[in-house]
Amino acid sequence: MLDPKSASAGEKIVTIPFDQPRIDGFPDWFVERKNLAWDKALALPFPARTDQGWRFSSLRATKLDGAVLTQPEFDTDEVLSKSQACKTTSGKMVFVNDTCIHQSGAAEGLQLLTLEEALESHGDLLKEHFMNRQPELGSQKYLAMHEALVQTAAVCLVPKNLELNGPIEIFRWQAGEKVASFPHTLIIAEPNSKVTVVEHFCSLANEQGGHVFGVNDVVAMEGSKICYIGVQDWSFRTTAFHINSSELHRDSSVTHLVMNLGGSAIRGESISRLMGPGSRSDMLALNVAEAEQEYDQRTLQDHVSPDTNSDLLYKNVLADKARTIFSGLIMVQPGAHRTDAYQKARNLLLSDEAEANSMPGLEILADDVRCSHGATSGELDATELFYMLSRGISEAEARRLIAFGFLNEALLRLPNHETELVEMLTARLEAHLARRPASLD
Amino acid sequence: MATAPTNLNIDRNVGNFLYPEQHTRDAGRGLTSKTIDYIVNVKEEPEWIRDFRMKALKIFQEKPMPTHWATNDLENIVFDNIRYYLSRGDTKRTWDEVPDDVKETFERLGIPEQERKFLAGVEAQFDSEAAYSNVKEALSDQGVIFVGSTEGLVKYPELFKKWFGKVIPTGDNKFSALNSAVFSGGSFIYVPPGVKVKHPLQAYFRINAENFGQFERTLIIADEGSEVTYMEGCTAPKFESSTLHSAVVELVAMPRAKIQYITVQNWSSNVFNLVTKRGLAHEEAEIKWIDCNIGSRLTMKYPGVIMKGRKARGEVISIALAGDDQHQDTGAKMVHAADETTSNIVSKSISIGTGRSTYRGLVHVPKHLKNCKNNTECDALLINQGSRTDTYPAITVRGTGNACQHEASVSQVSAEQIFYMMQRGLTEAQAMSLSVNGFVNDLVRQFPMEYSVELKRLIELEMEGSVG
Numbered sequence: 001m002l003d004p005k006s007a008s009a010g011e012k013i014v015t016i017p018f019d020q021p022r023i024d025g026f027p028d029w030f031v032e033r034k035n036l037a038w039d040k041a042l043a044l045p046f047p048a049r050t051d052q053g054w055r056f057s058s059l060r061a062t063k064l065d066g067a068v069l070t071q072p073e074f075d076t077d078e079v080l081s082k083s084q085a086c087k088t089t090s091g092k093m094v095f096v097n098d099t100c101i102h103q104s105g106a107a108e109g110l111q112l113l114t115l116e117e118a119l120e121s122h123g124d125l126l127k128e129h130f131m132n133r134q135p136e137l138g139s140q141k142y143l144a145m146h147e148a149l150v151q152t153a154a155v156c157l158v159p160k161n162l163e164l165n166g167p168i169e170i171f172r173w174q175a176g177e178k179v180a181s182f183p184h185t186l187i188i189a190e191p192n193s194k195v196t197v198v199e200h201f202c203s204l205a206n207e208q209g210g211h212v213f214g215v216n217d218v219v220a221m222e223g224s225k226i227c228y229i230g231v232q233d234w235s236f237r238t239t240a241f242h243i244n245s246s247e248l249h250r251d252s253s254v255t256h257l258v259m260n261l262g263g264s265a266i267r268g269e270s271i272s273r274l275m276g277p278g279s280r281s282d283m284l285a286l287n288v289a290e291a292e293q294e295y296d297q298r299t300l301q302d303h304v305s306p307d308t309n310s311d312l313l314y315k316n317v318l319a320d321k322a323r324t325i326f327s328g329l330i331m332v333q334p335g336a337h338r339t340d341a342y343q344k345a346r347n348l349l350l351s352d353e354a355e356a357n358s359m360p361g362l363e364i365l366a367d368d369v370r371c372s373h374g375a376t377s378g379e380l381d382a383t384e385l386f387y388m389l390s391r392g393i394s395e396a397e398a399r400r401l402i403a404f405g406f407l408n409e410a411l412l413r414l415p416n417h418e419t420e421l422v423e424m425l426t427a428r429l430e431a432h433l434a435r436r437p438a439s440l441d
Numbered sequence: 442m443a444t445a446p447t448n449l450n451i452d453r454n455v456g457n458f459l460y461p462e463q464h465t466r467d468a469g470r471g472l473t474s475k476t477i478d479y480i481v482n483v484k485e486e487p488e489w490i491r492d493f494r495m496k497a498l499k500i501f502q503e504k505p506m507p508t509h510w511a512t513n514d515l516e517n518i519v520f521d522n523i524r525y526y527l528s529r530g531d532t533k534r535t536w537d538e539v540p541d542d543v544k545e546t547f548e549r550l551g552i553p554e555q556e557r558k559f560l561a562g563v564e565a566q567f568d569s570e571a572a573y574s575n576v577k578e579a580l581s582d583q584g585v586i587f588v589g590s591t592e593g594l595v596k597y598p599e600l601f602k603k604w605f606g607k608v609i610p611t612g613d614n615k616f617s618a619l620n621s622a623v624f625s626g627g628s629f630i631y632v633p634p635g636v637k638v639k640h641p642l643q644a645y646f647r648i649n650a651e652n653f654g655q656f657e658r659t660l661i662i663a664d665e666g667s668e669v670t671y672m673e674g675c676t677a678p679k680f681e682s683s684t685l686h687s688a689v690v691e692l693v694a695m696p697r698a699k700i701q702y703i704t705v706q707n708w709s710s711n712v713f714n715l716v717t718k719r720g721l722a723h724e725e726a727e728i729k730w731i732d733c734n735i736g737s738r739l740t741m742k743y744p745g746v747i748m749k750g751r752k753a754r755g756e757v758i759s760i761a762l763a764g765d766d767q768h769q770d771t772g773a774k775m776v777h778a779a780d781e782t783t784s785n786i787v788s789k790s791i792s793i794g795t796g797r798s799t800y801r802g803l804v805h806v807p808k809h810l811k812n813c814k815n816n817t818e819c820d821a822l823l824i825n826q827g828s829r830t831d832t833y834p835a836i837t838v839r840g841t842g843n844a845c846q847h848e849a850s851v852s853q854v855s856a857e858q859i860f861y862m863m864q865r866g867l868t869e870a871q872a873m874s875l876s877v878n879g880f881v882n883d884l885v886r887q888f889p890m891e892y893s894v895e896l897k898r899l900i901e902l903e904m905e906g907s908v909g
Contacts (some may be wrong), residue, residue, distance in 0.1 A: 158539075354839065
């Protein structure tokens with residue numbers, strides 16, 4: 001299928017380099033949806049630079065040259081032994097590409113299911129919530145492709161009134177050269193439940209590059225609390241889409257945090273849809289962009305109902321020739337009165353070749369609202385650096401400390417009770433920054 | 442909110458009157474190469490201008506409407522219905538020579554009176570051509586040139602050609618191409634090195650004919666170390682069908698020069714106002730746009746400064762008032778192209794009734810520059826339930842050693858403030874007006890006295906009918 005837009009622009013003609021494989025073991029309605037999605041994926045044009053949703057992007061993540069749909073071989077025991085992060089957990093799932101190799105859920109009533117299982121036991125729930133939200137931040141084609149090709153998923157159903165103490169951990173391992181994978185996570189928290197989910201995205205071999213098209217959707221029913229954390233550490237040759245949509249009903253709250261460390265070009269999209277009064281969404285990101293990495297993040301805080309609250313904080317540290325793009329929109333729909341919405345994007349540039357693009361946006365169609373946004377780009381504070389040097393801290397260490405402190409602000413916004421989790425993430429960030437002694441100069 | 446004012450309507454009537462058309466030159470409706478031949482022949486322009494216009498026409502016809510980011514309302518402009526050139530002869534140097542109805546038009550708008558009081562020079566444009574143009578003798582003795590664009594390009598080709606179309610190339614956007622094809626009127630100003638023009642120069646743009654398109658072209662060159670302030674005002678009567686105003690304004694500030702460009706736009710509410718304005722600031726030069734948009738159906742205007750020399754400075758101060766069915770899509774562009782350049786953008790907008798105001802900004806700090814700074818502040822005030830406001834900035838920063846910050850907020854007139862004032866005996870309308878005036882006050886003060894008084898009055902008038 002040729003894309004008329006890019007062809008007319010004189011660019012290289014690109015296609016989806018694989019066919020939709022035969023679908024087995026899914027109910028008819030689901031197969032039908034997958035087939036429709038495949039037609040849509042073929043029909044939709046590839047993104048172009050002139051699309052507003054792709055402004056400033058290099059489009060690197062959209063290139064599929066040589067991508068394949070094969071299942072590589074791996075050593076299950078080895079993968080499982082690597083899949084450890086939090087000490088106490090309420091459940092765990094481990095995937096290699098599109099295969100689930102481990103699942104365990106300890107807590108009573110908690111359902112931690114693969115897609116196949118969930119379709120069997122909770123068909124109606126999936127009919128309602130599986131990829132049923134309108135994608136609108138630019139990756140429609142890739143979302144359709146995901147829907148058509150998704151093989152399995154982590155479906156997490158938290159029953160009414162259940163409050164889980166330890167986090168649920170999901171490990172996503174990417175294996176094989178140029179292999180495309182479609183990780184999918186769906187969290188549904190029933191009324192007044194509470195759950196924290198940590199998802200780790202890693203490559204089995206650092207020298208292998210893959211193509212990831214991931215979706216993580218969150219549904220918070222009345223009065224529930226969801227905390228989702230995605231730690232992205234793909235190999236330096238992997239391109240990835242991570243697309244999130246959160247739906248918040250009355251009095252619910254969702255905290256959605258992503259930490260981007262790896263990957264070559266990462267496209268992140270995150271939508272928070274505040275559907276019920278009293279709901280609150282926190283959207284957080286901390287990104288360390290170095291070498292020639294590109295982190296392209298687009299967000300939407302969609303206030304549908306009156307009396308809702310959203311707060312976004314995205315922080316980028318940029319070194320080497322890295323590029324970041326932040327495009328965020330606060331949308332206050334007609335009638336969504338008494339909205340409180342905030343958005344802050346901050347960039348710390350550590351090198352002369354780095355580039356930070358910020359597009360904070362507001363669209364306000366209601367009144368009696370309080371909305372503000374801010375975006376800053378700057379360098380290391382010379383006085384802070386001097387202070388540390390004068391106390392005998394080496395320059396490399398001082399720069400690392402400042403970068404760490406800058407990013408840490410986002411981790412400190414996580415819910416108070418998640419102390420162990422914050423420690424784990426802090427250690428992870430520190431280790432990443434310490435990895436290259438002279439990396440941050 | 443305690444206050445729910447309805448039926449707000451600004452006093453856009455100052456300019457709502459018209460005289461019968463008495464044009465002797467008319468290029469007819471629609472735009473073809475014949476239109477351009479007509480304009481060039483009538484204006485007796487040199488051949489290079491004919492070529493320039495023809496090239497621009499081609500670019501205009503090829504370029505698509507920018508509706509992939511801009512409002513679809515642009516599709517409602519019917520280019521074939523527009524009259525591209527209307528005039529009745531030469532520019533006069535004294536008001537006595539100006540035809541009576543034209544003179545009366547400008548009298549009603551207060552131009553000759555203001556000229557006597559505080560202006561150093563005036564140009565009054567009626568449809569396509571300036572009806573009157575005069576500059577105080579003391580200034581012309583110092584070598585200051587203040588003439589219409591045609592006179593500029595004919596009489597001073599070396600000065601004119603050097604910068605004409607250089608700050609805003611013809612193909613910059615569809616409407617700059619349109620202007621380049623059919624431009625007429627506007628000002629050409631040259632201020633020689635070291636000359637500081639104390640009083641402002643003023644241009645007044647008036648549309649008097651229905652379905653007319655006004656395409657003035659202004660080029661201001663401030664030579665080394667000079668200073669100049671330019672003010673423009675615009676009005677048109679309210680016609681049955683829409684009118685197009687599409688200007689191109691280029692400013693060139695040579696090293697250490699200062700240019701201030703002040704606009705008070707009060708077009709009637711069916712004018713499409715699509716204007717490209719940009720300045721080029723050389724070393725240590727300063728360009729400041731002070732922009733107030735009250736009228737028009739749709740305004741799209743993003744004054745910009747390219748800071749080309751070290752320590753150059755750019756500033757945009759902008760006030761927008763969007764009433765019922767109006768869309769003020771305004772903003773600023775700051776391109777930092779040298780070390781130690783600084784820019785500042787302060788934008789305040791008020792949306793009333795079903796009005797929509799949009800801020801669109803671009804700040805660009807490319808590679809390997811040091812100590813560039815940008816500050817952007819946008820504040821929006823929403824008055825009614827149906828009012829709308831948007832903010833779409835884009836900020837690109839490369840490398841270390843630079844600092845950019847952007848902040849925007851949206852708010853309402855606080856119910857407590859209104860209550861407090863009403864409790865002390867003010868009517869609700871007076872309280873609203875006071876509150877709104879307070880919101881824009883710090884910016885209004887940056888306008889010259891005469892304009893700031895006028896602006897305050899306009900806002901008060903607006904609020905008078907506002908609470909029902």
